[in-house]
Amino acid sequence: MQVDPRGPRVAAALTAAVLAVALVVPAPGREIVLALQGIVFALGALVGVGATPYALFFARVVRPRLAAPTEWEDARPPQFAQLVGLIFVAIALAGFLTGLTVLGFVATAAALVAALLNAATGLCLGCELYLITRRLATSLA
Numbered sequence: 001m002q003v004d005p006r007g008p009r010v011a012a013a014l015t016a017a018v019l020a021v022a023l024v025v026p027a028p029g030r031e032i033v034l035a036l037q038g039i040v041f042a043l044g045a046l047v048g049v050g051a052t053p054y055a056l057f058f059a060r061v062v063r064p065r066l067a068a069p070t071e072w073e074d075a076r077p078p079q080f081a082q083l084v085g086l087i088f089v090a091i092a093l094a095g096f097l098t099g100l101t102v103l104g105f106v107a108t109a110a111a112l113v114a115a116l117l118n119a120a121t122g123l124c125l126g127c128e129l130y131l132i133t134r135r136l137a138t139s140l141a
Contacts, residue, residue, distance in 0.1 A: 002072035003049060005122070008081075010062055011054035012118035015040070015085070019112040022092075023105065031096050034108065038089040044082030049075055052082075080133075081118075081126025085111055 015037065022033040044052045050059075088111040095103030118124045 001048065001050075001075040003075045003078060004058075004063060004069040005071065005073045006066065006069065007055055007058040007063070008049065008078045008124065009119055009122055010058045011044075011049070011052065012115045012124070014054045014057070016112055016115035016119050019108055019115060022108050023112065027096065030104075031093060034089050034093050034096070038086060038093065041082050041086035041089055045079060045086050049078045049082060077127035077130040078124065080130035081124050084126035084129060085114070088114075 018033060018037045018040075022030050022037065025033055040052050040054065044055075049055055088107050092104045092107035092111070095101060095105075095107060114125045
C-alpha cells in the first residue's frame with residue numbers, strides 16, 4: 001500500500017497538537033486525551049495509517065485542495081511509526097495512572113517531539129526505526 005507523503009505530516013501536526021494538550025491539561029483530562037490519541041495510534045498500527053481519523057481528515061479536507069502528489073511512499077514505515085507512538089502513549093498512560101507522573105510527562109514529551117519533528121521537517125523517527133530494523137533483519141538473515 002502506498003500513501004501520499006503529505007498525509008503523515010498532517011497527521012503528525014494533529015498528533016503534536018493533541019499531545020501538547022495532554023501536557024497542559026490536568027488529570028483526569030490528560031489521561032483521557034492520551035487514551036484517545038492511543039486509539040488513533042492503535043488504528044494506524046493495527047488497521048493501517050489510512051484508517052485513522054487524521055488520515056480521513058487529510059483525505060477529505062486537505063488533499064482535495066492540493067495538487068496531486070508527485071510521489072507516493074510505502075505505508076509500512078508510517079504504520080510502524082504508529083506502533084512506536086502507541087508504545088510511548090501506553091508508557092505515558094501507565095506512568096500517569098500509577099503515580100509515576102515524571103515518566104508520564106517524559107514519554108508524552110518524547111512523543112510530542114517526534115511528532116513535531118515529523119510535522120515540521122518530514123523526518124519520521126518511527127519510520128527511520130522501521131528502516132533500521134528491516135536492514136538489521138536482512139543482514140542477520
